[in-house]
Structure formats: C-alpha cells, structure tokens
Amino acid sequence: MIEESIEKLATLLQGKIPDKIETEIITNEEHRHLATMLNQIFEFMQETHEFIEPLSKGDLHEISMQPKNFLSSPFKELHSRLRHLTWQTEQVAQGDYNQRVDFMGDFSEAFNSMITALDNNEKQLKRKIDELEKALTHIKTLEGLLPICANCKKIRVDDDNPKDQKSWSQIEAFLTKKTNAQFTHTICPECMKKLYPDFSQG
Amino acid sequence: MFNQERDYNKFTWNDLGDLDQGRPNLGMKIPVLFYRLLQYTWRDVMITELGVDKANEIIIKAGKLAGAQFCENMLNRDLEFNEFVAQLQQVLKEEAVGILRVEKADLENMRFILTIAEDLDCSGLPTTNEVICQYDEGFIAGIFESYTGKLFSAKEIDCWASGDRVCRFRVNLLEDY
Structure with missing residues (x-):
C-alpha cells in the first residue's frame, strides 16, 4: 500500500490527478485510514483543478464544490469577486x-x-x-431671410403684415428681442463729421 | 413593554434607544466578539431548548425583522435598484457588518445572488461543513421585503463555516418557492 501511495503522490506531483487507492482491499486499519485521507486529497485536487482551469479562461459560471475543500476556498473567493466585478462593470456600462x-x-x-x-x-x-x-x-x-427697409433699415418681424407699420421695428429692438445682445448708443466718426462738424475736427 | 405577552412582533427601531444619551462615553461600537457571544450563546440555548430546526426558524424570523427595520431606518428606499444596492454596500461597510457584493441581479424575475465577505456572523469560525448564517438569511430577506414590498426568501449556499471563505446567498421572490 505504501508503495502504491508513493506512486500516486508522484503522479500528483507531476501535475496529474491519480486514480483513487482501492481502500476495500486494504486489511491494515491504519493503512486504510491513510489511503482514505490520500483519496480525499486527490479528490480535492481534482475538484480544485477542474474549477481553476475554466476560471483562468474567464469562465465564471456557477460552481459547486464540496465543503471543507480548503484548497479551493481562496479560489471560490476570487470567483465571487470576479462575478461581482462583472456585474458592476455591466452596471457602469449602462451609465450607473x-x-x-x-x-x-x-x-x-x-x-x-x-x-x-x-x-x-x-x-x-x-x-x-x-x-x-x-x-x-x-x-x-x-x-433665414430678414426683410429690411432699404431706406430706414427697419426690420419686419417674422411673418407680420408688410403693409402695417407696426410690423417694422428698429434693428436694435429686433436684435434685443431675438438674442441676448444689448445695445449702447454712440456715434461713428463719419456721422460725427456730418452731424457735429465743429466737434469732429480734432 | 418589552416583557409584554404578545403573539405578534412589535419591534421598532426606537426600541434600540437613544445611544448618544445612553452611552456618551463608550459610544456606539462594541467588538465583534461580544456580538458573536450574544448570538452563539442564544443559538446554543435555543437549540437545546427547542431543537435545531425551531432555533433556526426563530433566528431567521429575527433576522427578517431586523433587516426590515434596518432598511426602513437606515436606507433610502426610493432609490432605483442599482443605487439602492450601492447604498446598502456602503452602509454595511461603514457599519462594519460585512462587504456586500452582488454577483447577479435578474430584476425581471427578482432573483439575485449576493455574497458577504468578512461577515459579522461567521467569518473566521472553524470549518464545520455546514452553513450557519441563518440570521443573515433573514436579514437580507427583510431588506428586500422592505425595499420591494414583496415577500422574499434568502438561502445561504456557501458559508465560511462550510469552508467557502465567503458567504453566498440566493435571494428569490417567495412565489418562486
């Protein structure tokens, strides 16, 4: 039995899961107990391996594992965290x-x-x-097109009646109404010359 | 009032008292050991007096009552589900109850898988090959019931005590059972 156990452990150390030791045929009680425990380790190793392999490829499907498999418990924790991160990432992708x-x-x-x-x-x-x-x-x-008087430069508001004088407004009033712009009045140099020649000489 | 005979639950958040007034020097926090001392001695006595099934039933019911009151008093129930979960995660962390993580949320069918790491009830207990967070089962169900107004069941499927290092719960609308 000892020889068989060493052989199985060597197989395990080579990265393969060995077949279980046949405990029924072992007569020595201590040896049978040892074989049972070794079989349990082989089972845990197999279960852990079967779990980690898909996990390493990003497969996060639900898993079931026998309790007390302490070899797997850190991986179960990792699995749980990755599943949670997946869910959180999905929520962030949706704008949360x-x-x-x-x-x-x-x-x-x-x-x-x-x-x-x-x-x-x-x-x-x-x-x-x-x-x-x-x-x-x-x-x-x-x-769009703004109707403007060729002489006085008044603008006609929207689609109002062109024959009604009330439809025409000063350009300042029109722009103030349509935009946030405000006007401050002054006189340009050319108009200054025409209107106030005495003041414009300097 | 606490010792009044009754056949209905009357616990409310106010029964916890005014801790600012009552514990001005010692404050709000006690060590986890004392929480567990309370929980596991009650559990032990209840099992000897009433049996395992009845003891667990009582623990779940108590958890449900606590979860519902906790939700009503400590959480904003008007939030959308994702915001609500984020808030729950935050509060459980701040209060050092556990680290909540949602693994799956099927809102259409009201089925959820949640985990709680560093759980107040069980993290660090010896491995005994059994799930033991019945109080959490009730607590989680109580929160969901209070939030949705529907009956829920929470079942622990992995537990620190069963050697899983994390407590995982399947939470379903009760009609599914």
Missing part, C-alpha cells in the same frame, strides 16, 4: 456611476478612479452639449 469596488487593493483604487473619471467626463460632455444646444437655438433665431 454609483458602483464602487471595496477592499480589493490597488484594483479598487483603479476601478473607482475610472468610474469617477467616467462620471466627470460624462457630466462635462453633457454641459458642453447643453451650451452648444443653447448656442444653436440662438443661431436658429437669426437664420
């Missing part, structure tokens, strides 16, 4: 920036910074879009 990763060392910090950055970037983008939309609205208010 409330998610935070706790107690996963440097990864927590990196992941949480990423979420904060995404959140800030999105807020900044939304602000920019908002500003642009507002600017676009202003542009729209001034686009």
